[in-house]
Amino acid sequence: MIVHHGNLVSLLGYCDDSKHMALIYEYMANGNLRQHLSVKMQSIEDHPKVLTWSKRLQIAVDATQGLDYLHNGCKPPVIHRDLKTTNILLNEDFRAKIADFGLSRAFATENDSYVSTCPFRHSWLP
Secondary structure (H helix, E strand, O other): OOOOOOOEOOEEEEEEOOOOEEEEEOOOOOOEHHHHHOOOOOOOOOOOOOOOHHHHHHHHHHHHHHHHHHHHHOOOOEEOOOOOHHHEEEOOOOOEEEOOOOOOEEOOOOOOOOOOOOEOOOOOOO
16 A cells, blocks of 8 residues: 655665664654644744644644544554654754654455554555
8 A cells, every 4th residue: 555645754775784773764853743742832933843733723723633634644544542742853944744653554445343463564564
């Protein structure tokens, strides 16, 4: 299955040698959402990465669009199953992309009411 959307982090490659395994994603300059929500009571002047309400709303919209694509744009639909602030990454413009599809599952067919026990696999894996 090929999964590609502007609000999903792009996988660039992977490493699988005898000692190391790693996934290589696109660079997201502003880290994850949790890093910006956990700033303790500082003003925007004191901490330039504190999120304004308009940025927070845009991040919510971006994440929602990514989930909508997974649920309605993928055939079969994909359920992320691990959406949390550390899995929402922010680029240099604070636009959000969903990451970490390790627990994701695909519905077997659109009419099924259960989630498959087969793990979600990216098209790039051998």
